[in-house]
Amino acid sequence: MTERSHKVPVGVADQDLAGALGRERSGSRPERPTDEQLAYLAAVVDTSNDAIVSKSLDGTITSWNASAERVFGYRAEEIIGRNVRTLIPAELQAEEDDILAQIRAGGYIEHYETVRLKKHGQRFDVSLSISPIKNQAGRVIGAAKIVRDITARRQAEDELIATTAKFQSVFNQSGIFAGIMDPDGTLREINDLALDACGYTREDVLNLPFWATPWWRGDEAEQDLIRAASERAATGEVFRSTLRYWVADGSERLVDFALHPIRDERDTVRFLYPTGIDITERARAEQALREQEAEEREIAIGLQRALLPSRLVVPAGVSVAARYDAASAALEVGGDWYDVFSLTDGRVAVTVGDVGGHGLEAAAAMGQLRTALSALARYTDSPGELLTRLDAFVAATDATDFATVCYGVLDPATGSFHYASAGHPPILLVPPNGEPRWLEQGRSPPLCGDDERERGQASVKLEPNSLLVLYSDGLIERRGELLTDGLDRLKQVAASGIGLSLSEVCDRLVAELGVEVSRQDDVAVLAVRFTPRTRGGFHHVFPAEAVELRTLRTSLRDWLDARGLGTADRDALILAIGEACSNAIEHAYTGRVTGNVTVEIEETADNTLSVAIKDQGQLIARSRSRPDRGLGTKLMSDLTHEFTRESTPTGTTVRFQMPITGRAAT
Amino acid sequence: MNNELVRTKFERSNGTLVVHLSGEIDLSNAHDLQAQLKGALHDSTRVVIDLAEIVYLDSQGLRLIKQLVREAREENTQLELVAPPGNFARQVLEMTRMSDYIEIHDRLDD
Numbered sequence: 004m005t006e007r008s009h010k011v012p013v014g015v016a017d018q019d020l021a022g023a024l025g026r027e028r029s030g031s032r033p034e035r036p037t038d039e040q041l042a043y044l045a046a047v048v049d050t051s052n053d054a055i056v057s058k059s060l061d062g063t064i065t066s067w068n069a070s071a072e073r074v075f076g077y078r079a080e081e082i083i084g085r086n087v088r089t090l091i092p093a094e095l096q097a098e099e100d101d102i103l104a105q106i107r108a109g110g111y112i113e114h115y116e117t118v119r120l121k122k123h124g125q126r127f128d129v130s131l132s133i134s135p136i137k138n139q140a141g142r143v144i145g146a147a148k149i150v151r152d153i154t155a156r157r158q159a160e161d162e163l164i165a166t167t168a169k170f171q172s173v174f175n176q177s178g179i180f181a182g183i184m185d186p187d188g189t190l191r192e193i194n195d196l197a198l199d200a201c202g203y204t205r206e207d208v209l210n211l212p213f214w215a216t217p218w219w220r221g222d223e224a225e226q227d228l229i230r231a232a233s234e235r236a237a238t239g240e241v242f243r244s245t246l247r248y249w250v251a252d253g254s255e256r257l258v259d260f261a262l263h264p265i266r267d268e269r270d271t272v273r274f275l276y277p278t279g280i281d282i283t284e285r286a287r288a289e290q291a292l293r294e295q296e297a298e299e300r301e302i303a304i305g306l307q308r309a310l311l312p313s314r315l316v317v318p319a320g321v322s323v324a325a326r327y328d329a330a331s332a333a334l335e336v337g338g339d340w341y342d343v344f345s346l347t348d349g350r351v352a353v354t355v356g357d358v359g360g361h362g363l364e365a366a367a368a369m370g371q372l373r374t375a376l377s378a379l380a381r382y383t384d385s386p387g388e389l390l391t392r393l394d395a396f397v398a399a400t401d402a403t404d405f406a407t408v409c410y411g412v413l414d415p416a417t418g419s420f421h422y423a424s425a426g427h428p429p430i431l432l433v434p435p436n437g438e439p440r441w442l443e444q445g446r447s448p449p450l451c452g453d454d455e456r457e458r459g460q461a462s463v464k465l466e467p468n469s470l471l472v473l474y475s476d477g478l479i480e481r482r483g484e485l486l487t488d489g490l491d492r493l494k495q496v497a498a499s500g501i502g503l504s505l506s507e508v509c510d511r512l513v514a515e516l517g518v519e520v521s522r523q524d525d526v527a528v529l530a531v532r533f534t535p536r537t538r539g540g541f542h543h544v545f546p547a548e549a550v551e552l553r554t555l556r557t558s559l560r561d562w563l564d565a566r567g568l569g570t571a572d573r574d575a576l577i578l579a580i581g582e583a584c585s586n587a588i589e590h591a592y593t594g595r596v597t598g599n600v601t602v603e604i605e606e607t608a609d610n611t612l613s614v615a616i617k618d619q620g621q622l623i624a625r626s627r628s629r630p631d632r633g634l635g636t637k638l639m640s641d642l643t644h645e646f647t648r649e650s651t652p653t654g655t656t657v658r659f660q661m662p663i664t665g666r667a668a669t
Numbered sequence: 670m671n672n673e674l675v676r677t678k679f680e681r682s683n684g685t686l687v688v689h690l691s692g693e694i695d696l697s698n699a700h701d702l703q704a705q706l707k708g709a710l711h712d713s714t715r716v717v718i719d720l721a722e723i724v725y726l727d728s729q730g731l732r733l734i735k736q737l738v739r740e741a742r743e744e745n746t747q748l749e750l751v752a753p754p755g756n757f758a759r760q761v762l763e764m765t766r767m768s769d770y771i772e773i774h775d776r777l778d779d
Contacts, residue, residue, distance in 0.1 A: 549697030553674055556693070556725060574757055581727045585696040634765060635728035641764060 054150035076122030180279040188233040202251025310370035320415025324505035338365035339527035355473040359405035368403035386423035387460035398452030418465035433470040471531040477524030541604035582635035587618040619654040686713040691722030694730035720758040
């Protein structure tokens, strides 16, 4: 409630109120009015909405109309004869002295706002108008006052003041730049913040076209934009944009700017209301956040890589290669793992898993699960039981509450592969000849830490050179595509990898299946090949590429040395096999997709090595061989016995034999 | 691991360029090696290719030598080989009668 002055205003006119107001119950009446006059006056007084009271000069109440009864709560007979001070609050008693003094002097008081008391002491706001009552001699003998209850008006006024104050505070302190423009774009009002925060004064900006104000001085294109926006706003269109603006010290900042048309009740645009919020700090914070997210992603990737095995060691008979590829979208890394480890019985465990969630937490959880799995694997032969135990681990820790895993154990001696999957997409088996197929048995629900039931498992016997592909779902999932499409694609790509090295298989899978830019998930791929050494024999499959020859020779040397061959025999055999393989690489696959070359050596009972080199190429180049290409053939036939070459539309097989002459006696 | 299958080292003394080769020559590197050695023939009057450190050389290597012999003739450059008896390259050269086309020394200082 606002403070009000109660100083009594002084009237100066000598206007007379009606000499007799109200139904005077007592007091002098110097000149008797006519009955008609009295009746008229009484009717006016009684029907007035205002309380009308008269009093003598000593303050004694002499008349009291119906509205007075209603306004003050006193009935006429209760109050007439009492002093008017009864109606005045204690602290305002001095008012009455002033009022009486003025009245005696013939003055009058008009619309004096003050406070009075109701019958039960309740204070209320009133407006007083007081006139002297004079006798016929012109002497003041009393006063008549009209009392209007202005409580409601006061409340309305207070509300208006409060609303205005609120508007002022909103306009000035809300953190929003705000102004008022004429529809022609002239800036008429601006709030303090828009000036103080920018170092401008009202003189700098007011009464200018808004686009010509110094906020926009750094960019003419922006000025044009605001001019156009103002013109459109004048027709009722709202404009909103992030703009650059310039403050007094010349630095550039960013504002989220809006321009609203304000209409009157007849829907005419009366003025434009520009507002803006400085978003420089927010934009910087967002940039910092983006940088922080990128950094966190790097950390997650780093952690992921640190937690994945750096080197996969496997015994003879098994080859493996693995890839981990982080997802392209920010922070969507972590959670996938692969692992390969040997069990004490010589079997090899292979696994790929995927912990729910992304980022550092998922990467950390992945590390725990991977470690737990390899630790638990030492205590059970059964993949299904291992997954049950891993689920119990999930239940016992708060590392994660959702993970999928596939796990298998390969016996390099027999090719027997036992496997189980907890909610993980199926392992792909690519046999050396024939259609790839999914290992769809041995499935159980994902690891959620709440399933103690036994988990199933299954087994399959692998042919030599079979390829197994284990992967996380990031490899096969694409947005807006059925999962079966991804699985079909994986099958197709993997089928073409039978002749490739495992590293190439992995690279090809990630490249051809993981190309989608918007890929959300990271990808783990593990390729496993069953490469048994036939008893006493040599078996080597390699992609038909020249760079593979060196590895072949290394394997051959090792194998031949281990068999105690003399250096001459050894070198002759390596040379002959090298020639056969060079031919296959150079001619068999000319212009075609690179296939693979297989080298097999068997030792027969009569101390002879029997060699076969096979390719699946067609002998396209044979008819236009260079004149000296016979050199290789000559070498092979000179160095070996029983040299034969057999070509069919599906490939060529070179066979020869080599007696073992130089073998050291055993 | 050294990924280079064959290593070359050039040594020039008294107008003779000696090319020391070590490692293996096969389909994967014969072509590049030929290009490398062709230049050497061009600006020397006598070139000796030392094969003593070569542990593998197949028909691709032989083809390379044959090609170098032809080019040396055209360049009027004297080309000789060094390959000790029993050496892998020496055996292959003799087996294929390549030794008929080019002079092969047992040792470099011959």
